[in-house]
Amino acid sequence: MIEYNEGEANEVPDRSEFGVKVIGVGGAGANVLDRMALEGSDDAELLTLNTDVRALSTSVSSDKIQLGTTLLKGMGTGGDPSLGKQAALEAVDDIREAVRGYKMIFVCVGLGGGTGSGAAPEVCRVAREEGIFLVVFATLPFSFEGQRRMDQAMDALNTIGRYANAVIAFDNDRMGELIVPKDGVTQAFAAADKIISQSIRATMNVAFRPGIIRIGIDDLLSALDATDSRCLFGYGVAKGDNRSHEAVEQALKCPLLDRGKLLNDANAVLVQVAGGETMTLYEVQMVMEEVTKHVGSETQILFGTGTDKRLSNSLSVTIISSIVGPNAEAQQVVEAVEPEEPPVSLGMLAAPIPPLAAAAPEYQEEVAEESVLPEFALPEEPVAEAYGETVVTEGIIEGAVEETYEAEVDSDAGSAVFEPIDEEQPAYAPQEIAGEEDSIFDEDDDGDVLNPIARAMGGDDELTMPIQPPVPAADEEGEVGHVEAVTETSQKITLTRMLSKGNTGRIKTRDAKTDPGPGPALPPTKPPGLADELDIEETSDEARRQQEMLQLEPVAGKGRFAKTDPTIVDGEDLDVPTFLRKKD
Amino acid sequence: MASSNIYVGLEIGTSKVCIVVGEVRNDGAIKILGVGQHPSAGVRKGEVVDSETVQTCLHDALMRAEERSDVEVNTVFLAVTGSHIQSINNRGTIRVADEQMEINSEDLEEVKKIARDVPLPKENGYIHSIIQHYFVDGQDKVLNPLGMLGQKLEADYHIVHGVKTRIQNAIKCVREVPLEVEDIVFSPVAAAQVVLNREAKNEGALLIDIGGGTTDYICFVDGAVVASGCVAVGGDHITNDIALVLKIPLARAEKLKVTHGSASMKNVIDAEIAVEGEAGKKVSQEMLNGIMNARVTELLSVVAEPLKQQGLLDKLGKGIFLTGGSSLMNGIGDLAEDIFGIPVQKAGSSSMSGPSALFENPQYATPVGLIRYAQLLDEQKPKKGALSKLGQKFEKIFGGGK
Numbered sequence: 001m002i003e004y005n006e007g008e009a010n011e012v013p014d015r016s017e018f019g020v021k022v023i024g025v026g027g028a029g030a031n032v033l034d035r036m037a038l039e040g041s042d043d044a045e046l047l048t049l050n051t052d053v054r055a056l057s058t059s060v061s062s063d064k065i066q067l068g069t070t071l072l073k074g075m076g077t078g079g080d081p082s083l084g085k086q087a088a089l090e091a092v093d094d095i096r097e098a099v100r101g102y103k104m105i106f107v108c109v110g111l112g113g114g115t116g117s118g119a120a121p122e123v124c125r126v127a128r129e130e131g132i133f134l135v136v137f138a139t140l141p142f143s144f145e146g147q148r149r150m151d152q153a154m155d156a157l158n159t160i161g162r163y164a165n166a167v168i169a170f171d172n173d174r175m176g177e178l179i180v181p182k183d184g185v186t187q188a189f190a191a192a193d194k195i196i197s198q199s200i201r202a203t204m205n206v207a208f209r210p211g212i213i214r215i216g217i218d219d220l221l222s223a224l225d226a227t228d229s230r231c232l233f234g235y236g237v238a239k240g241d242n243r244s245h246e247a248v249e250q251a252l253k254c255p256l257l258d259r260g261k262l263l264n265d266a267n268a269v270l271v272q273v274a275g276g277e278t279m280t281l282y283e284v285q286m287v288m289e290e291v292t293k294h295v296g297s298e299t300q301i302l303f304g305t306g307t308d309k310r311l312s313n314s315l316s317v318t319i320i321s322s323i324v325g326p327n328a329e330a331q332q333v334v335e336a337v338e339p340e341e342p343p344v345s346l347g348m349l350a351a352p353i354p355p356l357a358a359a360a361p362e363y364q365e366e367v368a369e370e371s372v373l374p375e376f377a378l379p380e381e382p383v384a385e386a387y388g389e390t391v392v393t394e395g396i397i398e399g400a401v402e403e404t405y406e407a408e409v410d411s412d413a414g415s416a417v418f419e420p421i422d423e424e425q426p427a428y429a430p431q432e433i434a435g436e437e438d439s440i441f442d443e444d445d446d447g448d449v450l451n452p453i454a455r456a457m458g459g460d461d462e463l464t465m466p467i468q469p470p471v472p473a474a475d476e477e478g479e480v481g482h483v484e485a486v487t488e489t490s491q492k493i494t495l496t497r498m499l500s501k502g503n504t505g506r507i508k509t510r511d512a513k514t515d516p517g518p519g520p521a522l523p524p525t526k527p528p529g530l531a532d533e534l535d536i537e538e539t540s541d542e543a544r545r546q547q548e549m550l551q552l553e554p555v556a557g558k559g560r561f562a563k564t565d566p567t568i569v570d571g572e573d574l575d576v577p578t579f580l581r582k583k584d
Numbered sequence: 585m586a587s588s589n590i591y592v593g594l595e596i597g598t599s600k601v602c603i604v605v606g607e608v609r610n611d612g613a614i615k616i617l618g619v620g621q622h623p624s625a626g627v628r629k630g631e632v633v634d635s636e637t638v639q640t641c642l643h644d645a646l647m648r649a650e651e652r653s654d655v656e657v658n659t660v661f662l663a664v665t666g667s668h669i670q671s672i673n674n675r676g677t678i679r680v681a682d683e684q685m686e687i688n689s690e691d692l693e694e695v696k697k698i699a700r701d702v703p704l705p706k707e708n709g710y711i712h713s714i715i716q717h718y719f720v721d722g723q724d725k726v727l728n729p730l731g732m733l734g735q736k737l738e739a740d741y742h743i744v745h746g747v748k749t750r751i752q753n754a755i756k757c758v759r760e761v762p763l764e765v766e767d768i769v770f771s772p773v774a775a776a777q778v779v780l781n782r783e784a785k786n787e788g789a790l791l792i793d794i795g796g797g798t799t800d801y802i803c804f805v806d807g808a809v810v811a812s813g814c815v816a817v818g819g820d821h822i823t824n825d826i827a828l829v830l831k832i833p834l835a836r837a838e839k840l841k842v843t844h845g846s847a848s849m850k851n852v853i854d855a856e857i858a859v860e861g862e863a864g865k866k867v868s869q870e871m872l873n874g875i876m877n878a879r880v881t882e883l884l885s886v887v888a889e890p891l892k893q894q895g896l897l898d899k900l901g902k903g904i905f906l907t908g909g910s911s912l913m914n915g916i917g918d919l920a921e922d923i924f925g926i927p928v929q930k931a932g933s934s935s936m937s938g939p940s941a942l943f944e945n946p947q948y949a950t951p952v953g954l955i956r957y958a959q960l961l962d963e964q965k966p967k968k969g970a971l972s973k974l975g976q977k978f979e980k981i982f983g984g985g986k
Binding site: 290293294295297559560565567569574577579 | 882
């Protein structure tokens with residue numbers, strides 16, 4: 001492990017000038033911090049933030065802040081990011097106090113759950129407001145944790161990306177590749193934590209290690225090139241005769257580098273080679289040669305080297321870089337939802353589309369989103385206005401305010417997503433879905449109420465007729481505690497970001513439970529005015545007709561291939577006799 | 585060389601399961617020791633859909649092959665195909681270390697690793713990665729860059745990949761017989777080993793293997809594989825078309841196709857053909873040919889289109905080789921010539937000894953090709969070992985000097 005050596009006095013930057021704090025948010029974040037503490041972290045202060053007081057008490061870090069003391073009373077968030085956010089807001093002053101005065105802050109967080117996804121963006125916001133250089137290490141959930149958690153994670157990641165100077169996202173699925181599947185669960189997670197703690201440490205070392213050829217934060221920044229980028233990170237340390245080669249191999253094997261292949265596309269690559277006093281120039285040269293093999297000729301190589309007594313006879317290689325453009329995973333997630341959606345990068349700073357797209361699968365059949373749709377083309381002021389009234393349904397602010405940033409593009413994408421739903425869903429959605437689904441969707445029902453009205457007014461077809469929906473909504477449900485809306489009104493942008501991130505459905509859920517009146521009861525009362533029974537019959541009829549088509553036609557046309565996978569080329573089903581197809 | 589140079593090729597086709605036991609002689613010629621085959625069931629479009637039925641057929645074919653060749657078969661080379669199999673060309677690039685100068689075998693390994701590293705769909709796995717050629721400092725088409733001087737090494741690879749689970753199903757089916765699968769080979773890659781000779785590969789050739797359930801193709805230019813693929817349409821479709829259009833049972837449609845049918849619309853005699861077993865039912869030759877012609881035209885066009893787009897058709901000096909059971913169809917050669925605009929020849933496998941007359945039949949191109957493939961694979965192994973040893977030796981000498 002590389003450690004920064006305090007004894008090395010000559011060019012050591014004063015710690016007070018480069019105050020570094022590492023903040024772990026949520027359970028996963030705390031684990032990483034514990035791992036760092038275990039490995040002996042003497043060069044940074046550790047701060048753990050968590051909602052769960054039991055988890056917090058077992059943490060070994062020096063500073064701890066409990067989130068949501070009154071809201072959650074020491075319990076976890078139960079996987080609800082909006083609760084995580086509320087909890088963080090409650091402790092916002094403590095957080096601000098804790099980060100103030102530091103030059104650099106590392107936040108490590110496991111996204112997907114409640115505390116991590118909810119609170120981390122808040123922490124980042126606070127840190128950003130304090131003008132601190134912010135690097136976020138985030139882990140994305142395993143794919144087996146389900147789409148919903150992944151959506152929450154992507155949501156949070158987008159928000160974080162806007163505040164942080166650099167986001168380094170670790171995909172847990174890819175971490176898995178490093179670990180033997182048979183390894184114990186503890187080992188597996190420990191390995192993941194270890195990678196992250198190594199990364200944090202390495203980044204710190206890169207920035208603060210005294211060097212023969214020094215690398216500073218400026219180099220780090222240019223390597224990370226913070227706009228719309230995805231971080232590449234590799235770290236390796238090795239001992240022995242062949243240490244330079246092994247260290248490079250190890251660094252390239254890091255899951256984010258994809259065996260060095262991704263470096264080819266990088267604009268700038270930062271490489272730091274560090275070793276004990278035994279490190280030779282030849283070894284440094286070897287390392288650089290190996291690295292350059294993987295780097296395009298255009299790429300700028302930011303090179304640094306330094307000696308560190310603590311490394312004694314081992315040698316470490318750190319590679320940090322970033323590539324522009326879409327991240328494969330993120331793209332997949334988005335594509336799975338909505339193929340027409342433009343590709344989205346993982347560490348993005350400026351791609352607010354995914355929250356919407358990510359929300360789509362859950363709410364696709366929900367008309368609530370549709371009712372949000374009309375606002376897409378909203379100009380700035382009506383929003384602000386609506387915003388002033390804290391009584392407005394949260395779901396609506398969410399869509400509305402967010403969309404004001406990215407102009408028309410999104411209104412296109414949005415309409416592409418939801419257009420088909422316009423046709424028939426509104427009529428039965430409130431009845432069927434509100435009835436049988438759990439109350440997660442209650443909030444959507446509230447939104448739904450608007451819809452018939454908007455429809456009746458013909459507002460449904462026109463994206464440019466936005467203002468009507470929010471107004472009736474204001475009366476529907478105002479009692480939900482939007483504390484943050486009041487306290488933070490001054491910071492319009494940041495606040496709306498928070499709002500757009502939090503999954504507001506859940507909060508309402510609780511309300512609905514305590515007060516069953518407005519939620520499920522309301523929607524059915526409205527649609528009858530629209531003759532919903534008729535509509536329902538219509539849709540089911542249509543469904544029946546489609547089924548028949550599906551079953552009958554291929555059987556008739558394909559003979560022995562009726563039950564095989566269809567062979568479709570250029571939209572033609574090749575299993576149907578060409579003779580028959582061409583004759584038509 | 586390995587103690588045993590007897591190889592077994594297994595093709596589980598849509599129409600037949602075929603096992604070929606072959607012995608590779610010292611001079612490189614292949615002697616076919618025995619063949620076992622059995623009409624296939626439980627295979628659709630080149631893929632196993634009913635494992636148990638396939639195993640019964642496989643077992644039967646295996647018994648025959650063992651009996652005739654007097655060889656106990658333990659491991660086989662398995663040909664795989666199916667519409668899920670796709671191919672791409674990818675180029676890997678590395679920069680050779682400045683003071684190293686000569687390209688060594690490690691560089692080759694590394695460039696291969698990089699070239700292979702294409703983003704496949706999650707469910708897909710590699711079947712082959714075939715080297716096309718290297719570039720050294722942009723210099724064209726270097727076949728063996730080992731020991732050359734240069735700073736930039738690039739390698740073009742042709743990568744064949746398919747859905748892992750579907751391939752595994754085929755392997756699992758064979759293992760349960762039980763037979764060990766030594767390697768899997770994409771069918772046209774195997775067939776090309778016997779159908780196309782070195783000359784044809786160098787001058788450019790397209791091999792189209794029209795089987796029962798699938799049509800596989802592979803295209804060689806300058807001795808390297810430039811395209812390969814599979815269309816899940818084959819002879820079965822033609823039979824199916826005839827049955828559906830004429831409303832007759834499949835068995836009679838098959839018979840019509842084989843005895844009377846032609847894919848060509850040229851010189852159609854004006855005659856009525858009586859459908860056997862269906863009293864009084866007659867079909868005109870023109871109708872029958874029309875059905876077959878429409879299907880084959882479409883099929884060949886589907887194969888031709890991507891190749892045309894890549895501009896490969898102009899580079900085929902040796903033209904097109906048709907193989908597979910359906911290539912026995914009358915008139916298919918003429919039709920293919922019309923569609924591709926290139927000379928077409930029907931091909932079986934050549935340069936075999938043993939009961940070879942049988943194997944000139946294009947139906948056996950793939951299983952026999954498997955044996956040739958196995959032979960090549962074996963030849964490459966010790967060769968490669970020796971070279972890398974040599975490379976290491978050099979490295980030692982030079983490395984010590986530093």
